[in-house]
Amino acid sequence: MDTSNKGFSSKLIHAGGITDEKGSAVTPIYQTSTFRFKNADQGARFFSGEEKGYIYTRLGNPTIEDLENTVAELEKAYGGLATASGMAAVNTVYQTLLGTGDHMIGHNALYGPSRGVMEKHYPKLGVEFDFIDATKIEEIEKVIKPNTKLLYLETPANPTMGVTDLKAACDLARKHNIITCVDNTFCSPYLQRPIEFGADIVLHSMTKFINGHADIVGGIVVARDKTLFEELKYVMINMGFNIDPHQAFLARRGLKTLAIRIDRAQKSAIKVATFLESHPKVEWVLYPGLKSHPQYELGKKQMDGPGAMISFGVKGGLEAGKKVMDNLKLAVLAVSLGGVETLIQHPASMTHSKLSKEARESAGISDGLVRYSIGIENVEDIIDDLEQALEKA
Ligand code: LCS
Helix, strand or coil: CCCCCCCHHHHHHHCCCCCCCCCCCCCCCCCCCECCCCCHHHHHHHHHCCCCCCCECCCCCHHHHHHHHHHHHHCCCCEEEEECCHHHHHHHHHHHHCCCCCEEEEECCCCHHHHHHHHHCHHHHCCEEEEECCCCHHHHHHHCCCCEEEEEEECCCCCCCCCCCHHHHHHHHHHCCCEEEEECCCCHHHHCCHHHHCCCEEEEECCCCCCCCCCCCCEEEEECCHHHHHHHHHHHHHHCCECCHHHHHHHHHHHCCHHHHHHHHHHHHHHHHHHHHCCCCEEEEECCCCCCCCCHHHHHHHCCCCCCEEEEEECCHHHHHHHHHHHCCCCEECCCCCCCCCEEECCCCCCCCCCCHHHHHHHCCCCCEEEEECCCCCHHHHHHHHHHHHHCC
């Protein structure tokens, strides 16, 4: 079905473009590693690209393609590449765009390993980098070099919730022939479509909102144009970063309810953030939907809603924060985010613990910061749970 002129929720259900020969209403799981050719000539035509056909699952598979086409359409991209994890998506981008002598600029607050792998592994490949506060466009401009190839952003950032001006950042990058990649995991395409602001590449950890049920690990990269897409595809399939059909099926199924899940979680998040901000034991709250957020106006401009992620600090710092985490009964004390269940975690000792203390501090990830991913439980229960845990802090 052509969904190009349909609304977002209709696309969530019907986009993908793969129809099953046997008439299955849902794209089934093509759980196969390889595909039968009708004859030797057809196999050769598939390989040469003269005729489109499935060859081998690492190179393409209908279940995976359905998911890739859908996310690409939602993100207004040319095409998508589903990967085994969000980190495989991140590394597909790094590997495609960066080699010896190249320089990348990244926002200082990213998901820990997206920054960590660059700092630890890529110098071995001769790649240089600068991690700066990309919420200040002048900070990006200051570190641009003749060999800068990639501007890598995450907005809102994990876990500081910093919002980068996508239009200004992409315009600046384009002026210097730099490719911009945006990790859109915290928003999902429902709340933000970076390509609309000029981004070249968008990626997601599908483990989060896209799948939404905390039962798979997966990632996806989408590209604005064919040339970039083909370059990314070459690296993705030859590095073997591909997703498995069963994982892809679950992600595509989870994606169908993205809009209603986010609507519900976001409505609750606004109430939870407001509750936290007025609580005497809470020192500060960072949530793009609160007027106190440093980029509140910008967030309203480029995002269709403030999302379901909140970071906050309890008075008394880490020890008080730990008391809250240990006493929550409904919220699950676990890393990850974007699922139907409310999760809480402590970035400095968990998701961002492998970064140096200086890197965390310069990025604004204080030891007292606690990150909360709001699920779709009854909001009264989420708030009651927090209230009783805060009492014990
Ligand atoms: N990008 C962002 C913004 C993420 O939050 C994560 C994972 C990744 C990329 C990597 O995706 P993965 O390979 O795990 O699918 N974020 C996590 C987090 O905040 N807690 O646990 C994982």
